C-alpha cells in the first residue's frame with residue numbers, strides 16, 4: 220500500500236469534528252516533524268508546518284487541508300439516558316437514523332435511535348435532527364451526563380476499507396487532502412518557503428484557514444480538498460456532475476466562497492497538460508473551501524483549490540479512487556513547485 224493510502228486510512232479512522240481536531244493533529248505531527256523546519260499549533264488549533272525553501276525564489280506559499288469532519292455534538296440529555304444531539308457542519312438528518320457512532324474521547328459505541336418502524340405513525344417522513352437521539356446504553360440522565368457530558372463529540376463509526384482501486388471510509392473530506400499535504404511536506408524542499416497548514420473548523424465556516432492566512436501572509440494559497448462527486452447514475456443523460464470519479468484532480472474555477480484568479484487557473488491547467496496529468500474542472504456554484512478564507516486575508520491572496528473527487532461526502536461512508544488521489548497529489552506537487560518559474564505575482 221502506498222504511503223498516501225496508509226496515511227489516509229489512519230486519518231479517516233480518527234475522530235475529529237470541527238473544534239475537536241486533536242486526534243487528527245496527533246496523527247499528523249509525528250509523521251512530518253523531522254521533515255519540516257518548524258511545527259506549531261496556533262490558538263485555534265491549526266497545525267502550522269514551515270518548510271524552508273532552497274532560497275531560489277522569494278515567494279511564500281501557503282498550502283492548506285482541513286482536519287475537521289462533519290459530525291454531531293451532545294447538546295443535552297434525556298431522562299431515559301439518551302443523548303440530545305445537533306449537527307456540526309452540513310449533515311442531512313435523513314441519513315442518520317440507525318447509524319453506529321463513536322462518542323467522546325473514550326470512543327463509546329452508540330446508535331442513533333429512532334422510533335421503531337412498527338410503531339411509527341408516518342414511517343415515510345424523514346425525521347429532523349431534534350427528533351433523533353444517541354443511545355449509548357445509559358439507563359438514566361445522570362449516567363448519560365457522566366459518560367458523555369454536554370459538548371462531547373460524536374463521529375460515524377465507519378472503518379476504512381479498500382476494494383480494488385477504490386477506498387471507502389468516513390471524512391475523506393478532507394482527510395484525503397491532509398494525506399496529500401503530508402506527502403508534499405515529506406518530499407524535497409521547494410524553491411521557496413512553504414507553510415503547510417492543517418486547518419480547523421472549515422466545515423463550519425472556513426474559520427481556521429482565515430486566521431492561518433493572516434498569520435502566514437502568503438503570496439499564494441493552495442487548498443487541497445476532498446470534493447463532491449455526484450456522478451451517478453451514469454446512464455442518465457441529464458446528469459451534470461460537480462466532479463466525476465476516474466477523471467483526476469478537480470480544479471475549481473469558482474465556488475460560493477471565492478473565484479480563482481485567471482493566471483493561477485491557467486498555471487495549474489498548463490502544468491497538468493505539460494505533465495500529462497488527468498484533470499477536470501469542478502462545476503461552479505457549489506460549496507466553499509478554505510480558499511474562501513485565505514483569499515481575503517490581509518491585503519488579499521491569490522488562491523486556488525485542487526480537489527480529489529469523492530462520492531457521498533458528508534455521509535457515513537465516502538468512496539474515492541486511489542488513481543484520482545495520486546493524480547491530485549501529483550498535480551498539487553507539480554503546480555506548487557513550478558509557481559516559482561512563472562511570473563504569477565502581477566495581476567494583469
Ligand SMILES: [Zn+2]
Nearest residue numbers: 392393444445
Ligand atoms: Zn472539505
